[in-house]
Amino acid sequence: MELKELALERAKTWLSDQYDEQTRQQVQQMIDQNSDELVDAFYKDLEFGTGGMRGIMGVGTNRMNRYTIGAATQGLADYLKEQFPGKPISVVIGCDVRHNSDTFSRMCAEVLSANGIKAYLFDGFRPTPEISFAIRYLHAQSGIIITASHNPPKYNGYKAYWDDGSQVVPPHDTGIIDRVAKVHVGDIRFTPDEQLIETIGPEVDRAFVEAAVEHGSCDTTGRENFKLVYTPIHGTSFRAMIPALDRAGFHYITVKEQMVPSGDFPTVQSPNPENPEALKMATDLAIRENADMVVGTDPDADRIGIAVRNLHGELELLNGNQTNTVLISYLLERWRKQGRLNGKQFIGSTIVTSDIFYKIADLYGVKCKAGLTGFKWIADMIRRAEGQEEFVGGGEESFGFMVGDFVRDKDSITTTILACEVASVAKAKGSSFFQELLKIYQKTGMYRESLVNIVREGVSGAQQIKAMMDTLRENPLKTIDGSPVVRIDDYKTSISKDLTTGTQTPIQIPKSDVLIYYTADGTKIAARPSGTEPKIKFYFSVNAPLPSLEQYEQVWKALGEKLQRIEKEMDF
Secondary structure (H helix, E strand, C coil), X not given: CCHHHHHHHHHHHHHCCCCCHHHHHHHHHHHHHCCXXXXXXXXXXXXXXXXXXXXXXXXXXXXXXXXXXXXXXXXXXXXXXXXXXXXXXXXXXXXCCCCCHHHHHHHHHHXXXXXXXXXXXXXXXXXXXXXHHHHHHCCCCEEEEECCCCCCCCEEEEXXXXXXXXXXXXXXXXXXXXXXXXXXXXXXXXXXXXXXXXXEXXXXXXXXXXXXXXXXXXXXXXXXXXXXXXXXXXXXXXXHHHHHHHHHCCEEEECHHHHCCCCCCCCCCCCCCCXXXXXHHHHHHHHHXXXXXXXXXXXXXXXXXXXXXXXXXXXXXXXXXXHHHHHHHHXXXXXXXXXXXXXCEEEEEEXXXXXXXXXXXXXXXXXXXXXXCCHHHHHHXXXXXXXXXXXXEEEECCCEEEXXXXXXXCXXXXXXXXXXXXXXXXXXXXXXXXXXXXXXXXXXXXXXXXXXXXXCCHHHHHHHHHXXXXXXXXCCCCEECCEEEEEEEECCCCEEEECCCCCEEECCCCCCCCEEEEECCCCEEEEEECCCCCEEEEEEEEEECCCCHHHHHHHHHHXXXXXHHHHHHHCC
């Protein structure tokens, strides 16, 4: 059966009286038009995967709507009752500012309550890290966050969390997936038990802000002479960021136009702080106000973009690896000065994050543990090490960082407090955030990275992405920029191949469709299809010694030229 015929047959099932009248009308209109939209909306089910769900909003099996979200929540409810038999169960529910987020989060609470599960529903949008915090604060068994992170306005998403405040990992992720897959529309309990829905807000807000400042702040030196420009880019972070900055005593200026919460993100092309364009209004304001630092957060406030003054006094947006390099070094130095390092500490990273983290860990005599992409794997490290090792902090290249273990997801609020402290202390000592980064490079070597995102939407796009990965596996690169490939790590087969000796070593972390090449000169290339978006990501990392601060621009330029050659060689 062709996809169009398949989609049509699937769409017709949505004309039954199990679906509301408005939905039926919309489906009938799509059928009458017989458009490509019908195919994309119905050719498959929107997958509830290990990262939850993320997709375009609208009617259809491949869309975010009342029924796909209802099925996900019903499956989660079924699984929770299996895991906690005969025990009271509660779930924390939060959302970001996106269109329908409040409706979807309310509906999740209704479905859970209909299944006899207590729902703690925030009284409005909140930062993702606060929701992670609330799960542990309220001793809940699970959590749900309605967000599509930094995706375009037409998207929304659904993430499931476990009782430690982390997104679900094995065995719970696959357990929930199995239960969701078994749910039919008639199984979804939509009629709420209002007595089991409790609205939460101010108490949790205060507790989270207090914890964020406590973990992010230690040295108040220089705060009176430090100036920050901050923007939530129309997202949720200001609900916690403003009181946290006030409590910590930092002087800040906000981008007033972007303080307005909006699922349309009207002042930016994309609400992603990884993109300089998203921070342009903030950097322009910082130039006018002679501010030291710019901080921008994504819509659900787990990611943070930081721009600081470089050696020429110009504001420069750091990448995630650069920001994390400075933050983790500062934390480790804090722990060292406090006498808290005894060989039982570790920092967290991911397999596609810069290998500079390993160098930094060696400098302080701590372990660096790397997991799959996503903070849930760093949270999993913490869970497994509890009572044996201490987690200092960790981050990933995609502008995410976590300070300590009181939150078990990326946390832009605490990270901002920490970054401001690093910058203010450095300024007071005649240095800067940027100069601190260069000082670290002198010890570890300078690392420079680039990221190429290739978007391929729809049915054909998924096939193209698969073909790219198949080619890289079946016809592996022999050299990269003239340097021989010496190792290939295939996380799909869980095998690391040393091409110089021919030995194969098992990879001791869960399987994932990721392929990483290493060359003799230290170049690293990782290919990873996104689990939540129609794209494939290529991560490039190169490095070279930095003998002196004066040679920074020369070495940085050379590494940039090397990255350009490699990207051209890949011929996307």
